[in-house]
Amino acid sequence: MKIMNMVNAINDALDIKLGEDKSVIVYGEDVGVEGGVFRVTEGLQKKYGAERVFDTPLAESGIVGTAVGMAVAGLRPVVEMQFCGFIYPAFNQIISHASRMRNRSRGQLETPMVIRMPYGGGINALEHHSESMEAIFGHIPGLKVVVPSTPHDAKGMLIAAIESNDTILFMEPKRIYRAIKQEVEEGKFSIPLGKASVLAQGNDVTVVAYGAMVREVQKAMLMAKEAGISVELIDLRSIYPVDRETIAKSVKKTGRIITVTEGPRTYGVGSEISQIAIEEAFLHLEAPPSRVSGYDVIVPLPKGEHHYMQDPYKIFYEIERIVKY
């Protein structure tokens, strides 16, 4: 075991895969010499050389598009989008090719590639640096979208993502890149993608969150505990595929469900989870599924961001409301 934050853990996962698999290539904007703007890839170019870990021209479509080419030609590219807000030039490559090549060629061609990117708010950033647009990507057939919430999960999930023969969008909650430290297993291990994790058992209400929101829910749970409310916390970990089974089982037990997400509300991940709760546990529900989410507005600049973001109070407010419903 070793104490790591999420940046260390992701770096460790990349280090392990680069070390054992020659077909793994890591590239993107400023990931080589500088080691990434968040230092996630620090030291990797030095260790594995500029042929395997390198900086590219500043062009997101080019980065993802070339990764599609490398992947069909037998490599396992792990590319970085510097921020979620800058992925849109690459959207066509993701939705038109990375997610479709396998289906288009009836399985003759595969695109085993990982697109990593930091996402989410709460770090007083410039415009376009705070969005949580996972729902957009969760809607793309052929793509898998995952989000770790702890260093341990980040390492195990990234190793699984790199080893997967599917195209994986790996979203990193940058707000907690360095905020959480924990003991992480040394050496190689992987966590199956698509499986949620029950972080706390409870009886009164199920709260589903992922990424940086998990920690906010955990803080709200302290308030809930004082109020005598028992919360079951599910870390979704995968936006697509969704772990219906874990959600269903929990809602059947608690009869209530709240989703906590950072993205805009309408057509968001919370809507999908709520629908699953209705389909799987309709007769068990004692309150309407509820969504704590961003509003359908642009993420405000830092001075206004707190109006948009979910915090423990907002979450506890909703927990209390739903339990008393």
Added chain:
Amino acid sequence: MFDEYNPLNKAMFRVIDNDGKVVNKKWMPQIDDDKLLKIYKDILFARTADLQIVSYQRQGRIFTYPPNYGQEAIAAAAGVLIRENDWLVPAFREMGAMLAKGVTLKEIFLYFMGYEDGSAFKNAKYTLPMSVPISSQLPHAAGIGYAVKYKKEDKVVIGFAGDAGTSEGDFHEALNFAGVWKVPVIFIIQNNQYGISTPVRMQTASDSLAIKSIAYGVKGIQVDGNDFFAMYKTIEESVRICRNGEGPVLIEAVTYRKGAHTTSDDPTKYRSKVEEEEWDAKDPVKRLRAYLIDKNLWTLEQEEKIIPQYKEEIDRQFTEAEKYGPYPAGDIFRFLYAEMPDDLREQQAQYERFLAWKSTKVK
């Protein structure tokens, strides 16, 4: 050759004139007679197939199709020079190159009949399926080029796009990445003068499309794409450059789309008869045929005899494709992921339950 025809000099590279006479002996490629005859027959076969597909479409036996008519020399030259283990990254108007790579006519038919199975090439290795979003395939070519270089393989990549494709960001990004990476990729732009209805002069203020290579620091050349020999020589030279590690290369192949953009398009709306006739005089098949006849390698009688044989063979493959059978419901689900999500499996089961129910209601 690339120095002599530097795009800044604004001279288009050609070897034969419109009558099939060699006007540029210096760069006339060495191809022996038997091989040349086979190439011509392959071009003739591809043209016959292409025209026939359009008529199948008119008969309602195939869906939308983008004809190759008038541009065949380009894909044919690439097809002759591309080796089994080289990569082909097509757009969607390169039938000759795809056939040369081992894609069957039947597969091409299946694709345009509406089966993805037509893109699951059984014999053609290192060949990507056709790419519909314009120029989006070019970054793939650059990425494959990187993989080839990284693995130290003796391969080149040939990627295609059209004139309007040079307006897309992906064209720029692919050329730029390939240039920085110095990868063995030959980008061939089929300048057929129109992006659907929009003429090339409305795509760019540049003097040519080849001249764009200068800005990326890569070799570029403008070639008469209706001159088979010029195309052959250019690609042959480009392959040599790439194999020497001096790639990538940008080739602008100047041609004319004699047919419609697709079978849904009506070119009379945006181009004149006069223009069409002008280009008809430069038709690539006519020019190569004139050369062969002049060299006593071919006769019109032979051509008249062989075309019906081709038509029969094409029709045989088409009829076979028509018998391909129903599209299994499971096929819409099962190829999407290497590891299929449980929820998707459940969606498939749900659909199959519905189909079973429907079969009891609808006879």
